[in-house]
Amino acid sequence: MASDLWPGVRLHIVTGKGGTGKTTVASALALALATGGNRVLLMEVEGRQGIAQLFDVPPLPYDETRVAVAPDRGEVIAQAVDAEAAVLEYLRMFYNIKRGGTALKKIGAIDFATTIAPGLRDVLMTGKTGESVRRRENGQPVWDAVVMDAPPTGRITRFLNVNSEVGSLTRVGPIKNQADSVMRVIRSPETMVHLVTLLEEMPVQETVDGITELRESELPVGSIFINMQQPEELSDDQLSRDVPVSAAQLSSGLEAAGLPAAEPLVQALEEEGVGHAVRVRLQRRERERLESLGVPIVGLPLLDGVDLGGLYELAETIVAQAPR
Amino acid sequence: MSPTTPAPIFDVDGLLRSPDTRIIVCCGSGGVGKTTTAAAMALRAAEMGRRVVVLTIDPARRLAQSMGLNHLDNTPRAVPDIAGDGSLDAMMLDMKRTFDELVETHSDPERAAQVLENPFYQALSSSFAGTQEYMAMEKLGQLQRESEAEDLWDLIVVDTPPSRSALDFLDAPQRLGSFLDGKFIRILTGPAKGAGRGLGRVVGAGLGLAAGAVKKVLGTELLVDVSTFVQALDSIFGGFRQRADETYRILQQPGTAFVVVAAPEPDAVREATYFVDRLTEEHMPLAGLVLNRMTLPPGHGLSAEEALVAADRLEKSGEHLETAAMLRLHADSMRSSARQNHVADRFTAAHPEVAQGVVPALADDVHDMEGLREVGDLLAEDLPRTG
Ligand SMILES: Nc1ncnc2c1ncn2[C@@H]1O[C@H](COP(=O)(O)OP(=O)(O)OP(=O)(O)O)[C@@H](O)[C@H]1O
Ligand SMILES: Nc1ncnc2c1ncn2[C@@H]1O[C@H](COP(=O)(O)OP(=O)(O)OP(=O)(O)O)[C@@H](O)[C@H]1O
Ligand SMILES: [Mg+2]
Ligand SMILES: [Mg+2]
Numbered sequence: 001m002a003s004d005l006w007p008g009v010r011l012h013i014v015t016g017k018g019g020t021g022k023t024t025v026a027s028a029l030a031l032a033l034a035t036g037g038n039r040v041l042l043m044e045v046e047g048r049q050g051i052a053q054l055f056d057v058p059p060l061p062y063d064e065t066r067v068a069v070a071p072d073r074g075e076v077i078a079q080a081v082d083a084e085a086a087v088l089e090y091l092r093m094f095y096n097i098k099r100g101g102t103a104l105k106k107i108g109a110i111d112f113a114t115t116i117a118p119g120l121r122d123v124l125m126t127g128k129t130g131e132s133v134r135r136r137e138n139g140q141p142v143w144d145a146v147v148m149d150a151p152p153t154g155r156i157t158r159f160l161n162v163n164s165e166v167g168s169l170t171r172v173g174p175i176k177n178q179a180d181s182v183m184r185v186i187r188s189p190e191t192m193v194h195l196v197t198l199l200e201e202m203p204v205q206e207t208v209d210g211i212t213e214l215r216e217s218e219l220p221v222g223s224i225f226i227n228m229q230q231p232e233e234l235s236d237d238q239l240s241r242d243v244p245v246s247a248a249q250l251s252s253g254l255e256a257a258g259l260p261a262a263e264p265l266v267q268a269l270e271e272e273g274v275g276h277a278v279r280v281r282l283q284r285r286e287r288e289r290l291e292s293l294g295v296p297i298v299g300l301p302l303l304d305g306v307d308l309g310g311l312y313e314l315a316e317t318i319v320a321q322a323p324r
Numbered sequence: 325m326s327p328t329t330p331a332p333i334f335d336v337d338g339l340l341r342s343p344d345t346r347i348i349v350c351c352g353s354g355g356v357g358k359t360t361t362a363a364a365m366a367l368r369a370a371e372m373g374r375r376v377v378v379l380t381i382d383p384a385r386r387l388a389q390s391m392g393l394n395h396l397d398n399t400p401r402a403v404p405d406i407a408g409d410g411s412l413d414a415m416m417l418d419m420k421r422t423f424d425e426l427v428e429t430h431s432d433p434e435r436a437a438q439v440l441e442n443p444f445y446q447a448l449s450s451s452f453a454g455t456q457e458y459m460a461m462e463k464l465g466q467l468q469r470e471s472e473a474e475d476l477w478d479l480i481v482v483d484t485p486p487s488r489s490a491l492d493f494l495d496a497p498q499r500l501g502s503f504l505d506g507k508f509i510r511i512l513t514g515p516a517k518g519a520g521r522g523l524g525r526v527v528g529a530g531l532g533l534a535a536g537a538v539k540k541v542l543g544t545e546l547l548v549d550v551s552t553f554v555q556a557l558d559s560i561f562g563g564f565r566q567r568a569d570e571t572y573r574i575l576q577q578p579g580t581a582f583v584v585v586a587a588p589e590p591d592a593v594r595e596a597t598y599f600v601d602r603l604t605e606e607h608m609p610l611a612g613l614v615l616n617r618m619t620l621p622p623g624h625g626l627s628a629e630e631a632l633v634a635a636d637r638l639e640k641s642g643e644h645l646e647t648a649a650m651l652r653l654h655a656d657s658m659r660s661s662a663r664q665n666h667v668a669d670r671f672t673a674a675h676p677e678v679a680q681g682v683v684p685a686l687a688d689d690v691h692d693m694e695g696l697r698e699v700g701d702l703l704a705e706d707l708p709r710t711g
Contacts, residue, residue: 018355018486018488019353019354019356019488201385202384205385234646238646250647252644253644256641257634257638259634268622268654269650269651272654278687279688304656304659304663
């Protein structure tokens with residue numbers, strides 16, 4: 001069964017500036033997509049075990065591991081695709097090399113392949129993802145959806161495009177064949193790249209630049225997830241003033257609430273109002289820039305620390321706002 | 325689990341003013357405020373009368389503009405409108421240019437052109453893991469040599485690349501260096517140097533097989549590129565690793581001070597703790613921890629619970645809703661403040677000896693010289709982070 005969120009999409013790639021909440025949003029998105037009885041694979045490709053920490057489970061092995069159940073019998077299965085393990089699996093699958101692995105490791109070849117060789121690491125990561133999306137059992141796709149906690153915006157286009165670049169490095173052979181079939185998955189209407197951002201200048205700028213780059217490379221842009229939105233507590237009218245809520249208003253308000261309207265308290269609340277107005281104006285300005293891009297937006301609230309409960313809360317918010 | 329004694333106070337002005345402070349390195353995990361802190365400290369030191377240069381890495385566009393920087397600047401230029409007798413020069417690291425210049429200054433034009441055109445070099449200089457860190461260190465080394473030769477600056481402030489872990493700044497250059505000088509490269513480059521060495525010579529059960537596999541997997545063209553590249557570089561300067569080691573030593577000099585920046589979030593504070601452990605191991609001088617973007621409790625006693633009860637009461641009465649909204653905001657900041665303090669206390673428990681400074685979360689982002697001055701003032705102010 002396919003999820004009715006983002007209809008027709010089976011591969012969700014979640015990118016964004018470092019620290020904006022890619023791992024958090026990818027995890028919440030996986031829960032949202034699983035809601036209603038779907039099986040969703042959540043893949044980590046940057047080797048930080050962020051997903052395990054978030055779901056409060058032991059470090060993920062290379063194998064697929066169930067980390068959460070979603071409402072109405074859905075489930076989220078997570079996998080940390082470690083580059084080294086991927087290289088070894090790769091050598092086994094395509095070259096039937098079983099013993100060479102250890103030796104390769106000794107001379108630094110695995111290091112080379114996983115951290116330094118241009119794109120080889122990315123080829124492995126995207127290859128593994130493409131394989132998961134395509135995998136079928138009894139004529140059915142194994143996964144209703146695959147969500148990837150992807151590299152940051154600055155690297156995402158290169159990362160996803162690596163397979164088309166591979167063509168120029170290796171003209172024939174199994175790598176080339178695999179690269180081509182991965183590119184077919186990534187460029188198909190079944191794939192979307194989502195961008196996570198905060199309503200601040202730098203992450204918004206990265207999102208704008210990232211979307212331009214993705215579009216130039218004909219990679220499918222999905223939705224923008226605005227993360228950690230602060231609630232707006234003021235009316236437009238109040239926001240238009242320098243001091244949104246005056247000392248006089250606060251004094252009589254506090255009295256009505258039965259609190260002593262002492263000077264320091266009144267002043268502190270007044271200042272909190274001024275600060276809040278500045279932040280809200282900044283948020284709105286940045287939001288306008290995002291809205292001008294013509295990409296669907298999902299807004300997620302700033303939580304007081306993210307725990308498992310918070311993750312379900314974010315998932316619900318996604319279910320409520322996702323394009324269908 | 326609040327620690328019994330508060331951490332010592334980070335004497336920022338003492339650090340910036342002291343003629344013994346020659347290099348300040350701002351480290352921390354991604355997005356915590358390294359660039360902002362580096363620029364704010366550099367400006368503050370300049371306005372104390374010192375001659376300062378700041379090396380920034382990918383600053384926010386508006387901030388760069390306000391310091392008079394544009395994308396093409398890979399050399400320091402004067403920032404206008406510095407108060408007092410000091411001066412501030414600023415630059416933005418261009419990693420590819422820095423690498424290109426490194427190649428150009430160490431070889432004849434023909435050799436240089438050969439390297440610059442090599443596809444492997446192009447990939448390495450523009451996108452590889454660790455290149456930005458390597459070039460940041462390289463640039464720091466250059467600035468220091470220039471400064472010493474021509475008596476240009478009293479203080480060099482360096483920002484570090486937006487890597488996920490602060491440790492990358494220390495590790496990546498050497499990792500890249502050892503890789504480029506390493507065994508694997510030697511094996512790859514062996515055959516071109518003559519028969520009987522390199523791949524062909526490597527026998528023994530696993531290795532022969534492994535080398536074959538490498539060739540197969542990577543494709544021979546890439547190997548040829550790598551091998552030509554490494555040979556060309558070898559003759560340009562002796563060893564990447566050695567060069568990385570040399571700049572690394574600058575970081576251990578007594579005139580160097582590390583400032584670790586962290587946001588009051590569990591991940592950032594955990595990273596900061598690892599990083600401080602590491603500085604201690606490597607005998608690198610740590611000046612203090614900056615907790616940036618803290619929510620500070622206002623200086624009056626209304627608790628979050630009291631504020632929420634009062635807000636409820638007003639909302640039920642349907643009047644004074646604007647006061648109710650402010651009380652809710654107040655309750656939110658009290659709660660954030662408590663949670664952030666709890667997180668910061670974990671750092672204090674792990675490293676009670678490390679001085680701490682606090683910069684509150686400003687309502688607006690920091691995008692001009694005024695904003696930098698404000699951050700500098702706040703950092704120097706010794707604000708209490710608990711209520
Ligand atoms: N909606 C939210 N409300 C509050 N805190 C959040 C929210 N989303 C994320 N965070 C917090 O922000 C921090 C960064 O989130 P996360 O690790 O998901 O980001 P990331 O983009 O994956 O980071 P990295 O680039 O390091 O991989 C974490 O401490 C997380 O708990
Ligand atoms: N105390 C503060 N209050 C409000 N905003 C701040 C504060 N410190 C930094 N910022 C803002 O946070 C954003 C990130 O800061 P900055 O660029 O300094 O972080 P960084 O650690 O250098 O990030 P990166 O790892 O991406 O290089 C900027 O928009 C900056 O204006
Ligand atoms: Mg992450
Ligand atoms: Mg920065």
